Amino acid sequence: MLELYGQIEEAVAAIRTKWDVTPRAGVILGPGLGNLAEQVEVEATIDYGDISHFPVSTATSHAGRLVCGRLQGLPVLAMEGRFHQYEGYPLKQITLPVRVMKAMGAEVMLVSQAVGGMNPQYKPGDVMIIDDHINLMGDNPLVGINDDRLGPRFPDMSAPYDPELVDVGLAIARREDFVAHKGVSVAVTGPNLETRAEYRFLRLIGADVVGMSTVPEVIVAVHCGLRVFGVAVITDMCLPDALEVANVDEIIATANGAAPKLRALMEGILAQEAAK
Amino acid sequence: MQHLRGQVEETIGAIRQSWAGEPTWGIVLGSGLGRLAEEIDTEAEFAYADLPHFPRSTAAGHASRLVCGQLAGVSVVAMQGRFHLYEGWSAEQASFPVRVMHALGARSLLLSNAAGGLNPQYEVGDVMVIEDQINLMFRNPLIGVNDDELGPRFPDMSAPYCPQLIDKALATARANDFLCHRGVYVGMLGPTYETRAEYRMLRAIGGDAAGMSTVPEAIAAAHAGMRVAAFSAITNACSPDMLGETTHEEVVQAADSAAEKLSTIVKALLTAN
Numbered sequence: 001m002l003e004l005y006g007q008i009e010e011a012v013a014a015i016r017t018k019w020d021v022t023p024r025a026g027v028i029l030g031p032g033l034g035n036l037a038e039q040v041e042v043e044a045t046i047d048y049g050d051i052s053h054f055p056v057s058t059a060t061s062h063a064g065r066l067v068c069g070r071l072q073g074l075p076v077l078a079m080e081g082r083f084h085q086y087e088g089y090p091l092k093q094i095t096l097p098v099r100v101m102k103a104m105g106a107e108v109m110l111v112s113q114a115v116g117g118m119n120p121q122y123k124p125g126d127v128m129i130i131d132d133h134i135n136l137m138g139d140n141p142l143v144g145i146n147d148d149r150l151g152p153r154f155p156d157m158s159a160p161y162d163p164e165l166v167d168v169g170l171a172i173a174r175r176e177d178f179v180a181h182k183g184v185s186v187a188v189t190g191p192n193l194e195t196r197a198e199y200r201f202l203r204l205i206g207a208d209v210v211g212m213s214t215v216p217e218v219i220v221a222v223h224c225g226l227r228v229f230g231v232a233v234i235t236d237m238c239l240p241d242a243l244e245v246a247n248v249d250e251i252i253a254t255a256n257g258a259a260p261k262l263r264a265l266m267e268g269i270l271a272q273e274a275a276k
Numbered sequence: 277m278q279h280l281r282g283q284v285e286e287t288i289g290a291i292r293q294s295w296a297g298e299p300t301w302g303i304v305l306g307s308g309l310g311r312l313a314e315e316i317d318t319e320a321e322f323a324y325a326d327l328p329h330f331p332r333s334t335a336a337g338h339a340s341r342l343v344c345g346q347l348a349g350v351s352v353v354a355m356q357g358r359f360h361l362y363e364g365w366s367a368e369q370a371s372f373p374v375r376v377m378h379a380l381g382a383r384s385l386l387l388s389n390a391a392g393g394l395n396p397q398y399e400v401g402d403v404m405v406i407e408d409q410i411n412l413m414f415r416n417p418l419i420g421v422n423d424d425e426l427g428p429r430f431p432d433m434s435a436p437y438c439p440q441l442i443d444k445a446l447a448t449a450r451a452n453d454f455l456c457h458r459g460v461y462v463g464m465l466g467p468t469y470e471t472r473a474e475y476r477m478l479r480a481i482g483g484d485a486a487g488m489s490t491v492p493e494a495i496a497a498a499h500a501g502m503r504v505a506a507f508s509a510i511t512n513a514c515s516p517d518m519l520g521e522t523t524h525e526e527v528v529q530a531a532d533s534a535a536e537k538l539s540t541i542v543k544a545l546l547t548a549n
Contacts, residue, residue, distance in 0.1 A: 132473040138414030142467050144364035154524050157471045184473040205477040219468055 001144040004092065004099060010052040011100045015077075019044035019068040024273060026101030026226070027071075027078040027266065028111040028217060030233070035256075036071075036263050037080045043069040048081070051100075055083050055093050066097075072270040077101050084213055086191035091141035095220035099150065102224040108165075108273060109226045110266050111217055114255050115209035116238035118199055119183060122208065124237055124254045127261045128181040129169040130161050130230035133215050134207055136188050141216045142223055151223035160222050165229040165269060172268035178261050183208030185232050187215035196240035209234060229269050233258045277368070277420040283329040284372075284379045290327055291380065295320035295344045301546055302377030302502075303347075303354035304493060306389040306509075306531075312347075312539055313356040319345040324357070330376075331359045331369050342373070348543040353377050360488055362467035367417035370489075371496035375426070384441075384503040386545065387494060388538060390531045391487035391508035392470070394479045395459060398510045401533040403541070404457040405445040406437050406506040409491050410483055413463045417492045418499055427499035436498045441505035441545055448544040454537050459484030461508055463491030472516040485510060505545055509534035 021043065029036055048054040048064045056064055064081040071078075083094040101109060115128070122128065146153040166182060173180030186207035188194070194202065194210060202210050209232050221228050235251040235258075236244075297319055305312055322342045324330045332340060339356040346352070359370040374385060391404070398404065422429040442458060449456030462478050464470065466488035470478065478486050485508045497504045511530035 134473045155468050157469045
């Protein structure tokens with residue numbers, strides 16, 4: 001991990017040439033949250049290709065640029081398009097933007113992801129505020145010699161998602177009158193979706209939803225001391241005994257349908273941060 | 277794995293230049309247990325950096341040397357400080373010293389670690405003799421083309437930890453009037469400590485304690501046909517529904533309090549035969 005420090009400095013320098021503001025928050029936009037970027041009062045947009053050491057996103061429905069500006073009056077750095085382990089990137093590279101957010105001055109990270117719902121109480125289009133996670137990706141972005149300038153060797157994980165922000169998120173959902181669950185997300189490598197037997201296994205070990213992202217970013221956010229607020233959008237239900245073939249178009253449509261709820265949660269959290 | 281035998285021979289060559297002992301036991305000392313090495317009547321010691329092909333320890337609380345000599349009248353080769361996968365070493369590298377111990381003549385291996393207690397009956401400072409393991413590290417030291425000279429392609433794992441040594445350890449604890457649990461160790465990649473949801477998972481799948489070491493060494497030892505005894509010092513109690521923060525300092529402190537019990541057991545095992 002000793003190579004990261006220099007990479008972060010260079011990436012920050014590249015961003016500073018176009019946007020020399022200290023962000024209060026970093027936002028990672030998964031599918032369905034893409035249109036939150038439209039709400040940003042944009043001051044600069046930077047293609048990932050123009051930022052040293054940033055990988056380039058290949059996933060469908062993900063753009064690949066950093067949107068810099070204001071949301072709810074708060075200076076934010078928003079990633080439109082993100083990187084996944086299944087694309088072949090090492091976790092250290094996937095999570096570099098999180099370290100860059102921290103180095104730019106952000107205090108809090110907001111992250112969203114599309115997930116399959118396994119808790120039978122959930123419905124497609126519901127949102128779940130992530131209370132905790134299980135890392136089943138078989139890897140960890142912190143493997144290697146630790147750089148103590150970036151964070152501790154053995155980060156505590158008793159509360160990776162800020163409990164106060166979880167409560168604020170739930171209160172926003174009540175106020176705006178929509179269902180928001182609170183639950184456990186398990187991260188797998190992908191890119192294949194799970195078998196029925198795997199869904200049973202993941203449910204058995206205590207997960208409510210399953211996805212292929214977010215956990216690496218959250219581990220690094222905890223490592224570098226960012227508070228985290230995470231939202232999972234349930235884009236389809238993964239009930240092993242009534243499993244249907246996944247339809248990517250439907251999944252994207254469901255994600256887009258949930259966008260207003262996500263926006264309410266994210267903007268509500270940012271508004272609260274702005275009031276601090 | 278075809279390159280391993282040549283590497284082991286070169287490491288042995290370096291050791292044999294200043295030590296001709298015939299060790300019966302190999303010992304790997306984990307977090308906080310390193311001071312057992314101070315009780316060894318040292319005949320030779322080697323900084324890892326001076327041994328060809330040896331990785332170097334980067335973890336806090338770990339010294340970095342191979343100590344050769346007599347412990348409780350038995351010839352031993354002991355690692356003071358070990359290698360972890362979270363440091364970036366491959367499972368093959370992390371278990372390389374076990375191959376070296378075997379090649380030096382050791383046919384019994386003693387492993388110790390600091391672990392988080394998952395079983396609600398366990399308390400900080402307790403010791404657990406490892407009866408079985410679950411490998412959740414997503415790594416295996418035996419991946420690659422197998423070298424049949426080192427061990428079989430598909431090692432049996434029905435009893436990676438020697439049942440007779442487990443019994444002897446439990447008897448020693450009774451004779452000395454302290455508690456020693458017998459349980460299942462889950463090997464995790466780390467370096468993050470587990471989340472609450474992960475602790476619940478590990479308990480649900482049958483784990484009694486969780487840590488970030490031991491499993492690669494035990495697999496390599498099983499491959500080499502060694503007898504293994506392993507112990508966990510329970511350095512924090514991972515109760516997911518009343519989880520406090522875990523700090524590395526607390527872990528090291530609790531390991532120290534378990535060290536005395538482990539020292540008693542280790543000496544009894546060494547002199548058992």
